[in-house]
Amino acid sequence: MGNANVYKLLPDTPISVPERPAKPVRHALDMLARDWQAVFGQAPSFGSESSAAKAVDFSIAIRYAQPQDECPERPEAFVIRFPAAAGDDAAMVIAARDHLGLVYGILHLSRVYLGVDPFWFWADIPILPQSSVSIVATDYISPEAAVRFRGWFVNDEVCLIGWKDGYPPTEEVWMPVFEALLRCGGNMVIPGTDLPRDGIHWKLASEMGLWITHHHAEPLGAEMFLRAYPGKTPSYKEHPELFEKLWRDAIEEQKEQSLVWVLSFRGQGDAPFWQYDPSFVTSESRGEMISRVIRKQYEMVHEAVPEPVCCVALYGEIAELYKEGHIDLPDDVIKVWADNGYGKMVSRRHGNTNLRKPALPDAGDRGKHGLYYHVTFHDLQASNHLTMFPSSSAFVNRELQQAFHAGAQDYWLINCGNIRQHAYLLDFIGKLWLTGQEDVERHLADWIGRLFSGEHDGIARLYRQYAELTIRYGPHEDDRAGDEFYHHPARKIVGRWIQGKRDQSDKRLHWATGDVPFAEQVKWFGRKCEEALPGWEQWVASCRALAGRLEENEKMRLYDQLLFHGELHRSGCRGFIALAKAYEAFDGGSFALSFVYATDAKREYAEGIKLLSRAEHGKWERFYKADWLTNVKSTVYNMDTLLKFIRMHGDSPDFFLWYKEYIMPETEKYIYLENTHRNPLSDDDLADRLREKFKAQGIYR
Structure with missing residues (x-):
């Protein structure tokens, strides 16, 4: 080998894996197998640890951590060790404390050594074929992520819905979504918006190891009241037992999954609840009702789930009521603050009302905090849906850093839309939620370098100018x-x-x-x-x-x-x-x-x-x-x-008058026969001929 600390990863390098891998690990091994095939042109040699070849220069062992691996004792931790770096039976060990840690370790191998980009699918970044890969035998200990729960809300996902046959979207659509999220170090997802419950999205996300969380308008992931009870008034005051049945059913259905339970109380269709219950006219009465409902949801979850993780979405009017001191929350829930849809951590605009109240915890607000942030938004006004975020990544960085330092470190939910159009900013935030900080210009250079072989300075300039224009x-x-x-x-x-x-x-x-x-x-x-x-x-x-x-x-x-x-x-x-x-x-x-x-x-x-x-x-x-x-x-x-x-x-009823007035030669206007001139021009033809006339007259600009 020449240098005892450099090894060759070859197409037939043996890889030992757990004999009966859990579903998240099995999905990650499937990703690795596909990556391996793309790089080396052949499938990897998977086998059990006991059957792994020992008489080879290099082998890989993927396993749950053993004492000698010295893997940190925290969720999602993994290590890469080279225990035989000085011997003849050289091996690389990828070891982790839990399923998700092993997933991240496997994907680390793909990214760092095989060169597979987290956004290879969504940004069409090619996977380069190689005959071998050099590996320097340097141990690696995964750092603890800066944000505990970090993920995407696949929201307003109409492109994903219309892209392939089948509704709700099938595994073919969801697999690359969840894969990209995992490759970015994410661990949490809301897979879609109000999709039919018989779809594969929830099940597949959970199988791939992701924590599930809920839309703030669907507390506990429960069915919408009006969908379950059409014709009844969606008032908790009138029908507490019906609401609680929906919540109880949702808890029972999901209690075996890894969930970040969202506690909330908004009205149907993501609106304030008092739109359906106008008896609540004061901030005090509204805040008291929201507090009571959230406390009830909290108690119900704790009755069914040991040590649940709960959060409260401080979105829209709920954030305003909380800031005013009208909402009382359990001490251990994560309070999730939201931007206004345009990246600023202030309350969002509702129609023409734009109070812009700060949407971050005050200095004395103790406990756990998180944020819900949009890189894409839909508000029927000026938001970006098909196009990239309209402000600069430097602006996003400032807002997220401010939120992070204000204590929003426990939960980041990023509205990712349809992913493809927003890959650049999603990649940037993926770096930020792992490390807590990221240099904007360094990231831009890295992103462009991953996508393009040349013209880097010019492309970087275009990215910067986009947000300025x-x-x-x-x-x-x-x-x-x-x-x-x-x-x-x-x-x-x-x-x-x-x-x-x-x-x-x-x-x-x-x-x-x-x-x-x-x-x-x-x-x-x-x-x-x-x-x-x-x-x-x-x-x-x-x-x-x-x-x-x-x-x-x-x-x-x-x-x-x-x-x-x-x-x-x-x-x-x-x-x-x-x-x-x-x-x-x-x-x-x-x-x-x-x-x-x-x-x-x-x-x-x-x-x-x-x-x-x-x-x-x-x-x-x-x-x-x-x-x-x-x-x-x-x-x-x-x-x-x-x-x-x-x-x-002016051109009605025969749609001939403008032709006669503006286009017909003067010599014809008074002698034409109607039976030869009453075939009206199409809209396009008429417009084109009128345009030329008005240009000549200098009245079209």
Whole structure:
């Protein structure tokens, strides 16, 4: 071997494994086997420890810790030892205290020695074939994670739902989700949002070793009241026994699993409970009810489960009531604080109400604390769903570091959405929850180096510029727009316009524009997009130019992970600008010109559908089929409806008048025969011909 402390990992290196591995370990061994096949071109040589070859230069033993391994006595700990580093029977031992520790040890082998990236699947990072791998015989002791319970909430997961056949999503969809989470060092998950209970998602997550936790609107993972008791008023005051039956059934069903039990009391559909029980009109009465319900849930769990881990979601109105001193909680529950959906640790905006109350524990608030944080959000206003987080990773780092130092170290639940679009930030947070700190620039360089073989500085610059170019729609640093900004407000504007309510300010848009006349609201959105568009145009051009210098597979990776996101912003800006121009022209009585701009808006928004389609290559075919939340297709439909509505103003009833007025030669206008000229032009043809006419007249800009 030359150097006694360097060994060769070969395709046929024997690997001893436990004889009857637990399900989490078996899943991890399956991952290792697949990784091994990808790297060495053949399956690994698994066997029991007693049958492992001894007359080879190097072997691997995967086992539960023995005294000589000196593995730390804490959950999830694992070690890598080289007990025979100085002898002839060299071996590497991966030993752990528990199932999850062994899973992490196995995945450490894949990542560090086989070079398999945690996001190999979601970011299409290739696994490089090798004939052998050099291993330096240096012992490794896994550090204790900075955050005890750390994981993803697979929320608003419409891409995962529409991607493959079968509903709820099948193992084919969920396996790479849970695998990536484990490879990032995560140990907890909410696998989906309100999916049918007969799906595989809960069972598979548990089998792979993950702790299960619950949505704050579904305490204890119980069925929704109105789903179980349709027609009854969802009031705990009126029907305590029905609520408690749902909770008791949920506890009984899940008590054998590793759970972080969520205690909470919100109304149906993730709203304050007093919307369904208006007798609670004071903060005191609301806080007393929430406290009583949480205490009851706490007692029920403790009756059925020995030493349960419980948390309380301080989300929305519950956080505000707790801060005001109206909610009393058991001492040992983890209090989970939430950001506002845009990454700032303040209370979230509800409609037009934006109190921005700090959502972190006060200095004197003892006990355990955690956080619920969004890298993607859906609020029908300005959130990011299809695109990357609109603020910088430096901003995210500051907020998470602040939360960590305020005591939120026991539980981190990250809203990961559909994962693929948010891999960069999920990877960053995965580093942070393990170590408690991470250098933003170092991580960016590492991320880019894992995805691309060259052009690193240019790609890093594009990542930084992306967060600088997102629309700043309000006075706060986190008031930055994601893709929903271009779509939900635009559809609201079209609806109000067609409904004949243009004389009324749309209250649904006051969060952005303030209480101004409707025409000013439309103009506000158009102006914001006009200000942002030049930056996006330049950014897209730079990104495309850089892509031209990459190899074909890396060019597609750049599109999926970066360019796609900027192009969606650009098409959204263009579409909204055209919509604002259409309204201005309509408001001034220039209906034909308004029709042209509305057609422009439809085409610009339709470009977004093409962008989604382009990202559906290979294994990603149909990935955006169920774009129901941002819903680009719905925006296109709205624009198509609008332009038809506008055409009714001036070109009706025969849809020939604009042709005659603007397009027909003067010499024909007074002598044409109706039977030869009454075949109306299509919307697209008419718009194109009108556009050329208005350009020539200098009134189309």
